[in-house]
Each structure stands twice: as structure tokens, then as C-alpha cells.
Amino acid sequence: MKIKTTLTAALLAATTCAANAAWAEEVTLRGVSAFALGTTFSRDFEAFVNWINDTGEGIVQIDLIGGPEAVPPFELGNAVQSGVVDIANNTSAFYTNLVPAGDALHLAQNSIQDQRANGCFEVVDRIHQDQMNVKFLARTGDNMPFHLYLTKPxxxxxxxxxxxxxxxxxxxxxxxxxxxxxxxxxxxxYSALENGSIDGYGWPSQGVLDLGWHEQTKYRVDPGFYQVDVNFLVNLDVWNDLDDAQRAKLEEGAAWIEAQNAENIARNEAEFAAQADAGIETITFDGDAGQTWLATAQAEGWAAVAEVDAALAEELKSCLTTD
Ligand code: 173
Incomplete structure (x- = not known):
């Protein structure tokens, strides 16, 4: 974290204030994304960083350092926990070593707005603060399911x-x-597909074309399941050191970006059209097969969280699911 005292504020302070008077200090946070910059799952974070930098002058700024080339994705959780990184764009699946029950987040059937209203957000924030030393600032990815993609039918x-x-x-x-x-x-x-060491991969509805995977992908299996969580996490010591205006600015930016989760419904359609144009065919399970696919997703997903912490799994299930 960098603190910059603006020149005017410093002069004003020097001329009119006592030595211990507070003056406006701009803080710059170092940000890193678990996903390559310019690709789908960094898009919202980059938009948020730009919004903060445009509207937060003199208050808080974010220096976006980079993506996986800056910090390997599965190490980014530790980096924001320890304060090597101040703010991270990361999915819970990449930091299960720190917050094992975070696997519940992608099992959510409601929106982050619902979770803020029903108190679930506070539970999620608390486990992130307690187990990972981060403030859970924002969740992007709502309305985006995951799919299985295959090279053979x-x-x-x-x-x-x-x-x-x-x-x-x-x-x-x-x-x-x-x-x-x-x-x-x-x-x-990409290289695992190219060298034939895998027959397919799990991935969300969006982003398959970003890294050229469509060249190696023949089928998408429908229906999709679960809901993407890509979260903005702020090192808790850094968060606690911010002043009210700085925290309010970041939270305003969080609400601004979370409102855009609604756009994923239209983006999914555009992505499916692009996948079809790229030659990816759809395998659709309906009837009993579709029921098996989705019921297995839910049952096994929650069983895995319950194995980590049964009471917490129940608490999260009651506020993340709608049935
Ligand atoms: O498949 C993945 O790498 C993954 O778990 C994920 C989660 C959120 C967004 C994109 C990918």
C-alpha cells in the first residue's frame, strides 16, 4: 500500500492545521488478478479498478499489477492473506487451502444482492476474515453456470x-x-488438450474462446450447473487501516460492479453463439439424464462442503439456496 499526501492538502495542513491534524491522504492498493488481464474473468475487476481510479482520486487508487504472470493463481490467496497483494480478483476454488468451505459459494442459487439482504454475505465475509485475513469486498459471476467441455462425445x-x-x-x-x-x-x-492428456475440462459458460480452447474443443455439455464466484478480496490489515471514506469508495465500487452481474444472462447467449460459430456442438441431457446431471451436482457439491464443516454447510445452504 502506498500513501500519497496531495500537495494542496499538505500545504493546507502546514499553514492552517496543527501538527497532528488529519489531511486527505490518497492510498494506492496493489491489485492482482487470478485470471489473465483482458480475459473474461478479469473484465469486471478491470472495470472496477478503472471506476475506482476515475472516481476515487485523492481517496483511493488501485495499481493493477497483473494476472497469473505476477502471482500464480493458486498462490494468490496466500499473497493477499499475507499482504504481498492488497486486493485480489480470485475465485474460491483457487483458495480452498485457506477457506475450504468456500466451495459453498459456487453452489449459490441466489444473487449477491440477495445474500447481502438475507445476512449470508456476513457469514461469507466472516469466514474470509477469520480464515484468510481478507475482507470479502465483492462477488462477480452471478448468472454464469459451469459446464463440461469435451473433445469426444x-x-x-x-x-x-x-x-x-x-x-x-x-x-x-x-x-x-x-x-x-x-x-x-x-x-x-490448452496444452493439456493439445497433447491429449485430458479429454475435456470444466469451465464456465463464458471465456472458452479467450485462450483459444475452442480450437481443441468439440462439445459443450448442457445443462450448466452451479454459479461462478469471482471475488474481490482485500487484505484485512490494509482494510482496517483505511479511513471511512476509502472504505466507502471501495464499497460503492463493489455495489456498482455487482449490479452488472445481471448482464451475464445476455453475455451467456452471446458466448454460446460464438462457441457454435467456432464449431462447438452441444450435448444436452434432458429427462432422467438431465435430472441425474443436476441432482449429482447439487448433492455431491453440498456433501463436500459438509465434510469440511457440517454446521457451516447447513448455515450456508439455508441462505444460498432457494429450495
Ligand atoms: O475452472 C476453473 O478454473 C474454475 O474453477 C473457475 C472458477 C471461476 C471462474 C472461472 C474458472
Whole structure:
């Protein structure tokens, strides 16, 4: 974190105020994204950074240092926990080492606005503060499901014999359905597809074309399941050192970006059209197969969270799900 006292404020302070008077201090936070800058899951964070830098002059600024080349995605949680990074754009699946029950976030069936209204946000924020030393500032990704993408067709929800790239998001579901799993960061997916070491991968509805994966992808399996969480996390010591105006500015920016989660419905449509144009065919499970697909996703997802902490899983389920 960098603190800059503006020249006018300093002069004013020197001429009119006592030595211990407070004056406007602009703070600059160092930001890093778990996703490559310019790609789908950094887009909202970059928009937020620009908004803060445009409207927060003299209050708070963010210096966006970079993406996975700056800090490897699975290490970004530790970096923001320790304060090497002040603010991170990260998904809970990349920091399950720190907040294991964070796996519940992608099981949410309601919006972050609902979660702020029903008290769930406070539970999520509390576990992030207690377990990871970060303030949970904002959640992006609502209205975006995850899918399985494949290089070869399947006709039932049986993944036996397939090697699938995962993160903790899909692990419980895909392993129950028989897949062999390999965990990789997004940056390793293309070469794993190219060299045939995987037969497919889990990924959200958006972003498949960002890193060229469409060149190696033949099928998307529908329906999608779960809901993306890509979160803005602020080191808690840094957060506590900010003044009210600085925290209010960041929270205003959080509300501004969260309101844009509604746009993902239209963006999903555009992405599916682009995938189809790129030659990706859709395999749709309906009837019993669709029911198996979605019921397995929910049951296995919650069972995995309950294994971490049964009471917390119940608490989160009651405020994240609608059934
Ligand atoms: O598949 C992934 O890497 C993953 O878990 C994820 C989560 C949120 C957004 C994009 C990808």
C-alpha cells in the first residue's frame, strides 16, 4: 500500500492545521488478478479498478499489477492473506487451502444482492476474515453456470474412462460420475488438450474462446450447473487501516460492479453463439439424464462442503439456496 499526501492538502495542513491534524491522504492498493488481464474473468475487476481510479482520486487508487504472470493463481490467496497483494480478483476454488468451505459459494442459487439482504454475505465475509485475513469486498459471476467441455462425445452422464481437467468446483460431481481428474490452472488447459492428456475440462459458460480452447474443443455439455464466484478480496490489515471514506469508495465500487452481474444472462447467449460459430456442438441431457446431471451436482457439491464443516454447510445452504 502506498500513501500519497496531495500537495494542496499538505500545504493546507502546514499553514492552517496543527501538527497532528488529519489531511486527505490518497492510498494506492496493489491489485492482482487470478485470471489473465483482458480475459473474461478479469473484465469486471478491470472495470472496477478503472471506476475506482476515475472516481476515487485523492481517496483511493488501485495499481493493477497483473494476472497469473505476477502471482500464480493458486498462490494468490496466500499473497493477499499475507499482504504481498492488497486486493485480489480470485475465485474460491483457487483458495480452498485457506477457506475450504468456500466451495459453498459456487453452489449459490441466489444473487449477491440477495445474500447481502438475507445476512449470508456476513457469514461469507466472516469466514474470509477469520480464515484468510481478507475482507470479502465483492462477488462477480452471478448468472454464469459451469459446464463440461469435451473433445469426444458422450451420450449419458457417465464420465467413466474420461480424464477431465478440474478445479475444486467440479471435483465432487465429476468424480461421482466416474471421471479421472487432473487439477490445473487455466493457463495449462490448452496444452493439456493439445497433447491429449485430458479429454475435456470444466469451465464456465463464458471465456472458452479467450485462450483459444475452442480450437481443441468439440462439445459443450448442457445443462450448466452451479454459479461462478469471482471475488474481490482485500487484505484485512490494509482494510482496517483505511479511513471511512476509502472504505466507502471501495464499497460503492463493489455495489456498482455487482449490479452488472445481471448482464451475464445476455453475455451467456452471446458466448454460446460464438462457441457454435467456432464449431462447438452441444450435448444436452434432458429427462432422467438431465435430472441425474443436476441432482449429482447439487448433492455431491453440498456433501463436500459438509465434510469440511457440517454446521457451516447447513448455515450456508439455508441462505444460498432457494429450495
Ligand atoms: O475452472 C476453473 O478454473 C474454475 O474453477 C473457475 C472458477 C471461476 C471462474 C472461472 C474458472
Amino acid at each position: 458422450i451420450d449419458t452422464p457417465d464420465l467413466t474412462g474420461l480424464t477431465i481437467r478440474t478445479t475444486p468446483v467440479y471435483r465432487a460431481m465429476f468424480s461421482k460420475l466416474g471421471a479421472t481428474l487432473v487439477r490445473t490452472a487455466p493457463g495449462e488447459v
